[in-house]
Amino acid sequence: MHLARFSRVFLAHLPTPLERLDRLSDALGGPEIWIKRDDCTGLSTGGNKTRKLEFLMAEALDEGADMVMTQGATQSNHARQTAAFAARLGLACHLLLEDRTGSEDPNYNRNGNVLLDHLHGATTEKRPGGLDMQAEMEAVAEKFRAEGRKVYVIPGGGSTPTGALGYVNCAFELLGQANDRGLVIDHIVTATGSAGTQAGLITGLKAINAGIPLTGIGVRAPKEKQEDMVFALAQATAEKLGCPGVVAREDVVADSSYVGPGYGIPREDTIEAIKMFAELEGILLDPVYSGKGAAGLIDYCRSGKFGKGERVVFLHTGGSAALFGYDSVLTGA
Ligand SMILES: *Cc1c(COP(=O)(O)O)cnc(C)c1O
Numbered sequence: 001m002h003l004a005r006f007s008r009v010f011l012a013h014l015p016t017p018l019e020r021l022d023r024l025s026d027a028l029g030g031p032e033i034w035i036k037r038d039d040c041t042g043l044s045t046g047g048n049k050t051r052k053l054e055f056l057m058a059e060a061l062d063e064g065a066d067m068v069m070t071q072g073a074t075q076s077n078h079a080r081q082t083a084a085f086a087a088r089l090g091l092a093c094h095l096l097l098e099d100r101t102g103s104e105d106p107n108y109n110r111n112g113n114v115l116l117d118h119l120h121g122a123t124t125e126k127r128p129g130g131l132d133m134q135a136e137m138e139a140v141a142e143k144f145r146a147e148g149r150k151v152y153v154i155p156g157g158g159s160t161p162t163g164a165l166g167y168v169n170c171a172f173e174l175l176g177q178a179n180d181r182g183l184v185i186d187h188i189v190t191a192t193g194s195a196g197t198q199a200g201l202i203t204g205l206k207a208i209n210a211g212i213p214l215t216g217i218g219v220r221a222p223k224e225k226q227e228d229m230v231f232a233l234a235q236a237t238a239e240k241l242g243c244p245g246v247v248a249r250e251d252v253v254a255d256s257s258y259v260g261p262g263y264g265i266p267r268e269d270t271i272e273a274i275k276m277f278a279e280l281e282g283i284l285l286d287p288v289y290s291g292k293g294a295a296g297l298i299d300y301c302r303s304g305k306f307g308k309g310e311r312v313v314f315l316h317t318g319g320s321a322a323l324f325g326y327d328s329v330l331t332g333a
Contacts, residue, residue: 021281031310038318070137163200166196190217217295
């Protein structure tokens with residue numbers, strides 16, 4: 001598996017730390033919980049999109065782009081990391097932000113990731129919820145192309161086979177860290193949304209025969225739909241890597257029991273997870289993704305789905321910038 005064959009802009013702070021969470025593990029009475037700190041990838045408050053963008057932005061440069069476009073929810077971490085990466089490379093960046101929550105909270109609409117998008121010099125346009133955002137983006141890209149721009153369009157979440165290579169790389173990195181310190185990992189848990197993170201990870205894990213089950217905690221789609229999305233992207237990623245068929249359908253496991261009322265709307269266990277990580281470990285989660293992923297992790301520990309003596313790695317995908325768009329939910333104000 002020779003990732004160096006693919007173009008890449010080396011910009012993330014890698015490897016991200018792998019740390020043991022003693023106080024959280026103690027509070028839950030086991031298992032032994034470890035955290036892979038992909039919230040520390042180093043680009044504009046970090047997060048999982050940075051690994052994907054290393055490969056996507058390289059493809060944009062290879063194609064001669066002078067502008068990148070992407071889309072996401074108003075508080076999209078992916079949009080913010082794309083804006084920062086574009087700034088670093090001297091590319092223009094245009095973002096379409098979809099109103100998926102209907103929130104009229106000024107902080108949700110202007111603070112957090114939205115503030116950072118604009119600080120990085122990106123231009124933004126809003127869209128109401130429920131549109132075909134890929135089609136919206138293609139239409140806007142055509143307008144820019146007619147003006148002479150060379151636009152590279154990144155699908156929502158950067159979840160293409162190219163983007164997923166970033167998480168194939170993460171699987172290799174994590175296994176290397178575990179092997180170096182004699183850590184036997186029994187399970188990996190992470191939030192899953194547009195599917196690139198889980199698809200890349202499972203492809204990497206299977207390609208090196210790691211033998212570690214991976215559970216994606218869904219943040220939007222129902223289980224079956226989420227698993228189908230991840231599986232389709234994992235298949236395409238494996239093909240790109242030259243190991244077609246390495247991922248089986250049953251390797252892809254998603255659990256959408258922690259979504260609550262909908263995408264971007266935290267529920268009580270999301271907020272409890274954010275507070276536990278903050279108060280016990282000094283680590284910031286977010287209300288849209290990692291807070292729901294951690295709510296799933298905590299419930300699996302409490303309910304005995306993870307055994308006391310097991311070692312579980314939680315892949316922290318970032319998102320803390322969104323906290324500042326959700327202050328009213330977090331403080332109850
Ligand atoms: C995008 C995102 C995810 C989900 O990753 P996908 O690759 O889209 O499945 C998880 N956590 C955070 C903080 C994110 O921004």
